[in-house]
Amino acid sequence: MISSLLRIRLAEAVLVVLVALLMLGQAEAGSRQYEASASKFEMAELLAFSKKVENAAAKKGARVFILARQGRPASELPKGITYTHVAIAVYSSIRTGDGRTVPGYAIYNLYQDENDQGRSHLVVDYPVDYFAGAYTLKTSIIIPTVAMQKRLLKIIASGAYKNLHNPNYSVLANPGDLKYQNCTEFVLDVIQAAIYNTVDKEVIKANTRAYFTAQDINISPLKLLFGSMFVPDVKLGDQGEQIITATFTTIEAYMQKYGLTKEIITLKVDPARLDI
Numbered sequence: 001m002i003s004s005l006l007r008i009r010l011a012e013a014v015l016v017v018l019v020a021l022l023m024l025g026q027a028e029a030g031s032r033q034y035e036a037s038a039s040k041f042e043m044a045e046l047l048a049f050s051k052k053v054e055n056a057a058a059k060k061g062a063r064v065f066i067l068a069r070q071g072r073p074a075s076e077l078p079k080g081i082t083y084t085h086v087a088i089a090v091y092s093s094i095r096t097g098d099g100r101t102v103p104g105y106a107i108y109n110l111y112q113d114e115n116d117q118g119r120s121h122l123v124v125d126y127p128v129d130y131f132a133g134a135y136t137l138k139t140s141i142i143i144p145t146v147a148m149q150k151r152l153l154k155i156i157a158s159g160a161y162k163n164l165h166n167p168n169y170s171v172l173a174n175p176g177d178l179k180y181q182n183c184t185e186f187v188l189d190v191i192q193a194a195i196y197n198t199v200d201k202e203v204i205k206a207n208t209r210a211y212f213t214a215q216d217i218n219i220s221p222l223k224l225l226f227g228s229m230f231v232p233d234v235k236l237g238d239q240g241e242q243i244i245t246a247t248f249t250t251i252e253a254y255m256q257k258y259g260l261t262k263e264i265i266t267l268k269v270d271p272a273r274l275d276i
Contacts, residue, residue, distance in 0.1 A: 039132040041271060048274040049137045049267075050127035054105050056265055057141060063091045064149040064156070066142040066187060067107075068248040069134045080215045083140070083248045085109075085133065086184040090156055094126065108156060110186040112169055118235070120169040120181070122162060138268035142252055148260045151194035163199045164189040170235035172217060175246040176209040177238035178202075184246040188212065191251065195260070212254050214244035 039046060057065050068083035077084070089105040096102060107130045113119040131137070144152065155161050170180035175188055178201055192204040192212075236243075255261045 040135070041132075041137065043128075045137070045271045045274055046128045046131050049269060049271075050131055052269065052274075053127055053131075053139055053141070053267060056267060057089065057105065057143065058091075060143050060263060060265075062089075062141075062143045062149070064144060064152045065089050066144070066191075066248075066251065067130075068140050069131060070136050070138055071133050072135055078217055080217065080249070081247055085130075086187045086248050086251070087130065088152065088156065088187055088190060089127075089141075090153065108161070108190075110165065110181070110183040118169055119167050120165075120183075121167065122165050136268070137271060137274075138266070140248060140252075140264065140266045142255060142261055143263045143265070144255065144260055145262045148194065148255075151197070152190065155190060155194050155199070160199050161190050161193065164193060164201065164204070168235075170238070172234060172236070172239065172243055172245050174238040174240075174244055175212060175214050176205055176244075178205055179238035180235055182245070184248065184251065188246045188251055188254075191255070191260075211258075212246075213250060215247045215250050217243040217245055 041049075053067070065088075066086065067089055068086045070077075070082065071084035074082075087107050087109040089107050092104065092106040093101050094104045094106065105127060107125050107127060109123045109125065109130070110120050111123050113121060131139075143149075165186060166178065166181035168180050169182060171182060173180040173182040173185045175185045181189070188208065189201075189204055192207055193199050196203060196207060198204065252261070252264060256264075
């Protein structure tokens with residue numbers, strides 16, 4: 001009887017841990033690419049919010065900015081994480097489906113592969129596509145200094161930023177290590193490449209370890225053990241005793257600390273109040 005009861009309790013404990021880990025994996029669900037048709041918001045809402053974000057950046061004269069979206073409820077996000085997907089926006093000439101060329105922002109992303117959550121790929125899409133994966137119509141944007149925008153634009157326009165991509169994905173990627181990468185670490189790598197004028201990954205990671213303060217992620221050892229066993233995008237091979245990762249907030253703090261930020265803007269709207 002005792003043995004059976006213990007087995008039941010153990011099974012219940014394992015189930016609780018697995019549910020928690022699935023929520024952790026979903027915390028980075030915002031790093032997956034979404035079709036607008038799959039969004040929880042109507043197309044008109046996505047278009048109106050996207051235009052609001054573009055107008056806010058354009059009014060500040062931003063040619064390049066960093067932006068974030070929240071892909072899960074705040075209650076499901078680990079402590080210290082506000083946003084689930086980070087990318088870089090670049091002012092561009094965009095060709096529409098009917099052949100016209102219009103000004104707007106193109107979004108440079110790292111997304112998880114649809115069929116293999118442990119792999120990623122690079123995608124250039126647009127604000128309406130970007131916010132299709134949002135749980136709430138909220139974003140924060142970092143507008144770099146003019147000099148930093150020029151540096152970022154140089155590395156993106158040259159295509160050299162693609163050399164910084166590591167397709168081995170982990171939701172908890174260590175930003176100072178080369179083994180895995182997630183969307184936020186990719187953005188940080190591009191920022192570092194722009195600062196140091198190099199795409200040498202070893203140089204970038206050495207400077208990240210020296211000057212960037214990552215976010216501590218405090219998760220019980222049991223959860224981490226089961227996560228690495230059962231959740232494909234939870235990998236720990238690049239981590240030490242303390243789990244660390246890059247977040248939008250830590251990138252914001254880093255850029256502010258070293259005088260690389262012109263302005264930070266947060267926008268949040270109730271869909272019912274959008275001018276559609």
